[in-house]
Amino acid sequence: MAPSSLLDRQRHRESSARSYARRLPVELVHGAGTTVRDRHGNTYLDCLAGAGALALGHHHPVVDEAIRRVLDDGTPLSTLDLPTPVRDRFIDALFDVLPEHLRQGRILFCGPTGADAVEAAVKFARTATARSGVLAFGGAYHGMTQATLALTGRRSAKEPLGPLLADVHHLPFPTTYRSPFGSDGGSSATRLVEWALTDDHSGIPAPAAVIVEPVQGEGGVNPMPTSFGAALRRTTRSTGAMLIADEVQTGLGRTGALWASTHAGLEPDVMVLSKAIGGGLPLAVIVHRDHHDSWKPGAHAGTFRGSAPALAAGAATIREVVRAGLAEHAAEVGDRMLKGLESVSGDDPRVGDIRGRGLMLGVELVAPGRHDSTGVPVPDGQLAATVQREMLSRGVIVEVGGTDDAVVRFLPPLIITADEADQVVDAFGAALRATIR
Numbered sequence: 001m002a003p004s005s006l007l008d009r010q011r012h013r014e015s016s017a018r019s020y021a022r023r024l025p026v027e028l029v030h031g032a033g034t035t036v037r038d039r040h041g042n043t044y045l046d047c048l049a050g051a052g053a054l055a056l057g058h059h060h061p062v063v064d065e066a067i068r069r070v071l072d073d074g075t076p077l078s079t080l081d082l083p084t085p086v087r088d089r090f091i092d093a094l095f096d097v098l099p100e101h102l103r104q105g106r107i108l109f110c111g112p113t114g115a116d117a118v119e120a121a122v123k124f125a126r127t128a129t130a131r132s133g134v135l136a137f138g139g140a141y142h143g144m145t146q147a148t149l150a151l152t153g154r155r156s157a158k159e160p161l162g163p164l165l166a167d168v169h170h171l172p173f174p175t176t177y178r179s180p181f182g183s184d185g186g187s188s189a190t191r192l193v194e195w196a197l198t199d200d201h202s203g204i205p206a207p208a209a210v211i212v213e214p215v216q217g218e219g220g221v222n223p224m225p226t227s228f229g230a231a232l233r234r235t236t237r238s239t240g241a242m243l244i245a246d247e248v249q250t251g252l253g254r255t256g257a258l259w260a261s262t263h264a265g266l267e268p269d270v271m272v273l274s275k276a277i278g279g280g281l282p283l284a285v286i287v288h289r290d291h292h293d294s295w296k297p298g299a300h301a302g303t304f305r306g307s308a309p310a311l312a313a314g315a316a317t318i319r320e321v322v323r324a325g326l327a328e329h330a331a332e333v334g335d336r337m338l339k340g341l342e343s344v345s346g347d348d349p350r351v352g353d354i355r356g357r358g359l360m361l362g363v364e365l366v367a368p369g370r371h372d373s374t375g376v377p378v379p380d381g382q383l384a385a386t387v388q389r390e391m392l393s394r395g396v397i398v399e400v401g402g403t404d405d406a407v408v409r410f411l412p413p414l415i416i417t418a419d420e421a422d423q424v425v426d427a428f429g430a431a432l433r434a435t436i437r
Contacts, residue, residue, distance in 0.1 A: 006039070023388060024048075024397060031058025034413050034420055036397070047398045047412040047424055052217070052249045052360070055276040055326070056317055057413035063279045066316035067309045075308045081109060081301075086311045093315040094277065097258055097322055098287060101267055106293045109305035112282030114248035114274035115143025118211070120300045121270045121286045122147065122165075125209035125242040127299065128292045132166070133207035135196065135241070137173040139219030139402075142211065142246055151211055153219060169204050171196055173216060174228045177353040177364065178403060182374045190231045197235045209270075210236050211244040214260035220402025221355055221362025221409055223255075229264030242269040242292070248284075249360070252276040253321045253414050256331030256358030263357060276321075279313030326414040330358040337361055337410065337421045344429025351432070352377055361410040363428070364402060379406030383435060390431030396424050 006027040010018065026044065030037040034057050037043045049057065056063055070077075075086055095103055108124070110117040122134055136142070136151040143149070149158040150165035153173075158164060172180050174189035181188035196202045197210075210232060216222040236243040245268035250260035254276065261268055269292065274284035283306060321327065338354060341363055345351040352366035365384045366377035381404035388408060391398050399409040410424065 020048075020399075023385065023400070024392060026392070026397070033057045033060070034416050043395060044392070045396045045412070045416075045420055045424055045427075047396055047410045049411050049413045050280060051275065051399070052254060052411045053275040053278065054280045055252055055254070055414045056279065056320060057415050058280075060279075060317075060320070060415070062316045062320045063313045066279070066312040067281075070308045070312045075312075077308050078304065079308075080303065081305050084308065086308050086315075087306060090306070090311040090315040090318075093318040094273075094285075094287070097318060098271075099259055099262060099267070102271065102287050102289065105287050105290050108286050108288075108300060110284045110286065110300065111302040112274075112278075112284055112304050112307070112310070113143070114246075114272065114284050115145045115148045116302065117248070117272045117274055117284035117286050118142045118148045118151065118246060119145060121211070121244045121246075121272050121288075122151075122209060123300055124270060124286065124288060124292070124295065125244060128294050129208040129240060129242060131206060131208035131241075133205055134165070134168050135193075135204070135207045135210040136168060136170050137212055137216075138170050139173045139175070139216050139222060140170075140211075140213060140246075141216070141218035142213075167205075167207075169196070169207070173212075173219070173222060174225055175220075175222045176225075177355065178220075178372075178374075178376050178379075180374065186225045186228060190228050193228075194231055194235050197239050197241065206239050207241050209242040209244050211246060212266075213246045213250065214264040214266060215250050215255055215357055215360055217249040217360070217409075218401045220364065220407040221360060223355065223357050224264040224266075226263070226265045229261075229266045233265065233267055236269075244268060244270040244272065246272045248272055248274045249411075252318065253327035253330050254358055254360050254411075255356075256327060256334055258321075258327050260357065276317065277314045278310045279317035281307070281310035281313045283307070283310040283314050321414065324415075327358075330414050333416060333418055333421050334358040334361060336418060337425055340422060340425035341428060344425055345432065348432060349377075350380065350383060352379070356410075359410070359412055359414060359416065362402065362407040364407045366406065379404040381405040384408050386435050387428070387431045390434045391427050394427040394430055396427040398424075398428075 142151040147165040349368040
């Protein structure tokens with residue numbers, strides 16, 4: 001007899017590579033705004049939101065209407081890179097809100113994943129600079145393809161695979177809590193990156209690019225200090241390396257500004273965008289300064305370089321985020337959530353750190369009494385997994401990440417209300433208390 005539940009059917013037929021369904025065993029049948037409902041009628045506040053892709057939540061009216069219009073008016077659904085009105089409208093909407101220094105730049109439509117866009121950005125930098133090296137950072141997450149895994153920090157994801165993209169070097173990211181430099185993490189990381197890029201004896205040839213997330217996501221919600229961003233911009237400019245900002249998860253209002261690069265003072269040469277810019281549908285692009293555009297035709301290609309429904313949904317999402325002031329809303333509600341998480345955590349020694357920007361927040365859970373070499377309590381991934389399950393039982397979906405998956409991550413839609421944010425905070429507090437042995 002075939003398995004009856006959707007989870008059983010999934011286990012029976014899908015690859016063991018599936019991940020979210022293992023930690024969040026829910027069978028979803030409906031979504032509206034900030035909530036989803038499972039087949040048993042249970043409703044959940046969705047603080048995963050497609051890993052941040054659903055900036056406007058589920059089935060926002062402006063997104064649904066944009067998709068319907070494309071379906072009703074006969075627009076070709078896929079045209080490779082041939083121009084269409086819906087494609088042109090998306091470009092206009094995006095360029096209207098880009099950082100000023102990129103508004104006279106160029107856009108490349110990539111395959112529909114952030115990983116493909118990261119690959120394109122690296123290829124672009126290598127082509128433009130005639131160099132091969134790439135400098136990335138510990139804790140980074142740039143995708144799961146062979147090349148993007150080489151740039152990603154987590155060793156366990158790539159150790160079984162053998163050689164990946166060559167000539168990639170990693171340096172520590174300037175985390176404020178769990179740094180190999182201890183409490184001097186920010187300034188030491190800044191000095192180290194300056195040394196690596198400018199000192200003839202660093203052992204690292206001048207790279208084609210430095211790639212960085214303005215706020216590390218999967219790495220544990222680590223915001224970049226502005227001083228570090230300024231150092232990256234200064235040293236990459238002086239050494240001729242391109243600065244690539246991976247804004248796949250941070251872009252379009254998530255961190256309380258339209259682009260997290262502005263928080264960090266990056267002014268990147270290349271921005272990698274996906275997730276929210278597609279309105280919840282698959283879409284990925286890079287945008288770059290105009291004068292670097294030295295690619296030959298077809299240098300980066302793919303079949304699905306911007307489907308019409310995704311382009312329409314993306315343009316509608318961009319306009320709505322701006323019209324409704326959702327970046328500012330994310331800053332305000334995110335600050336409310338951050339303070340609320342601090343309040344409900346109280347003096348619980350298992351809460352090591354609470355951090356983030358806007359509506360990209362994380363709580364790192366630790367094992368008191370056990371410390372790493374820098375004196376910081378070791379991360380407790382088992383506790384984080386338990387808190388995640390306890391929050392699910394209280395009607396809130398969250399993700400985990402960071403070292404040992406010990407950071408409980410909050411990525412709600414940008415439309416979350418203050419009352420809903422308070423519900424999320426209360427659920428976290430109750431879940432934390434429920435795990436006290």
